[in-house]
Amino acid sequence: MNLFVPQKIERYAADYTSPLSPLLEELQRETISTMDNAQMLTGVVEGRLLQMLVKISGAKRVFEIGTFTGFSALMMAEGLPEDGELITCEIDKERAAFARRYFKRSPHGKKIQLKAGPALKTLKSIPDRSIDFIFIDADKTLYPLYYSEGMRVLRKGGLIAADNVLWSGKVLRPDDDESRAIALFNDIVKNDSRAEKVFLPVRDGVYLIRKR
Numbered sequence: 001m002n003l004f005v006p007q008k009i010e011r012y013a014a015d016y017t018s019p020l021s022p023l024l025e026e027l028q029r030e031t032i033s034t035m036d037n038a039q040m041l042t043g044v045v046e047g048r049l050l051q052m053l054v055k056i057s058g059a060k061r062v063f064e065i066g067t068f069t070g071f072s073a074l075m076m077a078e079g080l081p082e083d084g085e086l087i088t089c090e091i092d093k094e095r096a097a098f099a100r101r102y103f104k105r106s107p108h109g110k111k112i113q114l115k116a117g118p119a120l121k122t123l124k125s126i127p128d129r130s131i132d133f134i135f136i137d138a139d140k141t142l143y144p145l146y147y148s149e150g151m152r153v154l155r156k157g158g159l160i161a162a163d164n165v166l167w168s169g170k171v172l173r174p175d176d177d178e179s180r181a182i183a184l185f186n187d188i189v190k191n192d193s194r195a196e197k198v199f200l201p202v203r204d205g206v207y208l209i210r211k212r
């Protein structure tokens with residue numbers, strides 16, 4: 001992934017952000033040392049951003065598409081009230097097992113339900129307008145579908161945060177299925193009159209969307 005902010009500035013931003021809890025530090029270290037594609041971790045700055053959005057929006061029901069090792073799920077769960085709930089979806093068994101180990105150890109783990117299998121199937125089982133906050137962070141070719149289903153399950157005033165919407169800058173000249181799907185997703189959101197939006201060039205791009 002090409003990051004747009006120079007590494008020194010990324011490090012400075014991380015230094016001036018509330019640090020990770022010891023458990024999330026350990027999860028991050030173990031992910032980096034034992035798992036492929038560790039760059040998929042959202043990291044402290046984006047993770048704290050998600051947590052703060054969950055907190056200040058007063059979200060109680062969160063839906064996450066793409067668990068990986070559980071970093072962003074635990075970050076958001078830390079921002080939920082005691083009776084809050086987070087459903088997170090992961091298709092890969094090894095990653096799901098890794099995440100579950102950490103959910104069990106966290107005082108916030110009881111708020112999290114991990115659904116193994118394709119996220120779209122789980123999302124389709126969710127009732128209309130029952131979710132307050134959605135984080136989209138899985139297979140890029142399905143972003144347009146995740147959005148249409150996401151808007152169905154999101155309550156009025158709810159938020160969607162979609163990750164990797166710059167896709168290392170490839171959205172400027174999409175020339176493969178993933179970059180074309182993300183560029184299409186960005187166009188759909190831009191032209192959707194139901195959505196208030198701000199496109200944040202944080203890390204690999206975060207599209208923040210509020211359902212009117």
Ligand SMILES: C[S@@+](CC[C@H](N)C(=O)[O-])C[C@H]1O[C@@H](n2cnc3c(N)ncnc32)[C@H](O)[C@@H]1O
Nearest residue numbers: 040041042066068071072090091118119138139
């Ligand atoms: C970018 S990673 C998620 C990173 C995570 N949100 C974090 O911050 O640590 C995307 C994850 O989505 C999973 N995934 C890909 N396609 C999926 C699908 N159709 N349904 C559920 N999970 C999927 C991948 O296995 C991968 O672990």
